[in-house]
Amino acid sequence: MNIKPETRILDGGAPVIRQSGGGRLLVVKGPDRGEMFEVSGAPITLGSGQGCDVLLTDPTISRRHLEAAPGPEGVVLRDLGSTNGSFVQGARFQELTLGFGTEVTIGKTVLKYVPNEESVDLGPSESESYGALVGRDPKLRRLFRLLDDVAATDATVLIEGETGTGKELIAEEIHRHSPRKNGPFVVFDCGAVPDELIESALFGHVRGAFTGAVADRRGAFEEADGGTLFLDEVGELSLAVQPALLRALDKQSVRPVGGTSYTRASVRVVAATNRNLRAEIAARQFREDLYYRVAVVRMQVPALRERPDDIPLLVEHFVRQFRNGQALEVTPDDMARLQRHSWLGNVRELRNVIERACALSHGARLEIDEALEERPAGRRSGASDIDLPFKSAKARVVDDFERSYIEALLKRHQGNLSAAARAAEIDRKHLRELLRKHGLREASE
Numbered sequence: 001m002n003i004k005p006e007t008r009i010l011d012g013g014a015p016v017i018r019q020s021g022g023g024r025l026l027v028v029k030g031p032d033r034g035e036m037f038e039v040s041g042a043p044i045t046l047g048s049g050q051g052c053d054v055l056l057t058d059p060t061i062s063r064r065h066l067e068a069a070p071g072p073e074g075v076v077l078r079d080l081g082s083t084n085g086s087f088v089q090g091a092r093f094q095e096l097t098l099g100f101g102t103e104v105t106i107g108k109t110v111l112k113y114v115p116n117e118e119s120v121d122l123g124p125s126e127s128e129s130y131g132a133l134v135g136r137d138p139k140l141r142r143l144f145r146l147l148d149d150v151a152a153t154d155a156t157v158l159i160e161g162e163t164g165t166g167k168e169l170i171a172e173e174i175h176r177h178s179p180r181k182n183g184p185f186v187v188f189d190c191g192a193v194p195d196e197l198i199e200s201a202l203f204g205h206v207r208g209a210f211t212g213a214v215a216d217r218r219g220a221f222e223e224a225d226g227g228t229l230f231l232d233e234v235g236e237l238s239l240a241v242q243p244a245l246l247r248a249l250d251k252q253s254v255r256p257v258g259g260t261s262y263t264r265a266s267v268r269v270v271a272a273t274n275r276n277l278r279a280e281i282a283a284r285q286f287r288e289d290l291y292y293r294v295a296v297v298r299m300q301v302p303a304l305r306e307r308p309d310d311i312p313l314l315v316e317h318f319v320r321q322f323r324n325g326q327a328l329e330v331t332p333d334d335m336a337r338l339q340r341h342s343w344l345g346n347v348r349e350l351r352n353v354i355e356r357a358c359a360l361s362h363g364a365r366l367e368i369d370e371a372l373e374e375r376p377a378g379r380r381s382g383a384s385d386i387d388l389p390f391k392s393a394k395a396r397v398v399d400d401f402e403r404s405y406i407e408a409l410l411k412r413h414q415g416n417l418s419a420a421a422r423a424a425e426i427d428r429k430h431l432r433e434l435l436r437k438h439g440l441r442e443a444s445e
Helices: 138-151 167-176 195-203 242-251 277-282 288-294 308-322 332-340 346-360 390-412 417-424 428-437
Strands: 008-011 016-029 036-039 044-047 066-071 074-079 086-088 095-098 103-106 109-120 157-160 185-189 228-232 268-273 297-300
Touching: 016 074, 036 044, 036 066, 109 288, 138 167, 138 297, 157 167, 167 185, 167 228, 167 268, 195 242, 242 288, 277 288, 277 428, 308 332, 308 346, 390 417, 390 428, 417 428
Parallel strands: 008 297, 157 268, 157 297, 185 228, 228 268
Antiparallel strands: 008 016, 016 036, 016 109, 044 066, 066 074, 074 095, 086 103, 103 109
16 A cells, blocks of 8 residues: 655644654554554564563564664565564565555564654644634634645545534535635535445446446445545444445545446545544554545644634624624623533534524524523533434533543553553553543553
8 A cells, every 4th residue: 555655634733743754563463452663763673582672472473573674665674583484465574665554464463564743833824714614713723724735735634523523614625725626525424324335325336236226326436526525424434345445545446336347536535533543443443554545634623612712703603694794792791601611512513502592682682591501510411412413412422431431440440551451351552542532641551
């Protein structure tokens, strides 16, 4: 697999991160699964014996098994005379150059070479808007700055963020500001199509391919030819479908279900997810090679509760939208209430509240009392929040469960990360990602 040499990432307003020429070896199978080792500068040795730079616990690995050193084309691996050998795609080797995404087997351990990431600074845009997007918080204005650069390219983009943060709107603005703006913008919700139909929906099918296929049908890739394909909730794709998506991205062509030839589809892909795909990779639920192919540019959209100073600007924007350009007064007390609200449904929830308030307001003042339903103190479950879309309410319940489970798990195991991961039967890497996701302090070993 070929990986683009550079990836820009905006992570919640933090510095941009770009993939450098170096990389890391990630353990994807074996006793040390989830561990990662940087390969840069001096060569490193891997083995099961003391004195190695990387000490692995797999007993089928020789004491000094492998040497890894950075090279111009990737990482150069050299077998150090191991007993059981080193293999790539079933072939034993003595020395080779490993490109990004390729796996090597030593003993019962499988290593994958993945790109490094390094931080560079990115200043905020001077503008408080980008197309239909509005925000004055530095996190949003850094996002606007990145969008300005990225939209002009054909790079694949991954947008990460909670449900309701405006990921689809960002995708639309990328398309509108791109050289493909006159082409189609096609939205495909990966979580809304049954697994048995998703390949047909993405790549099309030929007549007679399966029961009910009474005519040839184009899929989302062909429909988006010459334009942009927005893959919403890409993290919902099953592992069975992910290789086909990877091939389509690499080849820029698709083979319909039941077909014998490929059809060209020149498509710029923008994907979005409310999942932590790096945690999904650690849990073996998302292919790492697909992740690096989709995340040529990765940007994290901050939650609304992280930028309360944007709420007055958004309220004004939505009021004018729902009152045909007319402004309504919002009292300081009401604005303070809006800024104190948790907004677990993010901008979508705020938009719904303002739409209801506009419908209920008959004078010159925005009436938010009936539109804004205050939650009882301490209530966190989204089970009865029927004002939210189903996916938003479900995501809230899942987040609440994850946080309470991890907190109780770590308390039971007195903060020991390894013991907690074993008890929960999850990988340590996955547990670390959950800790970061929920802002919990990482436990000690």
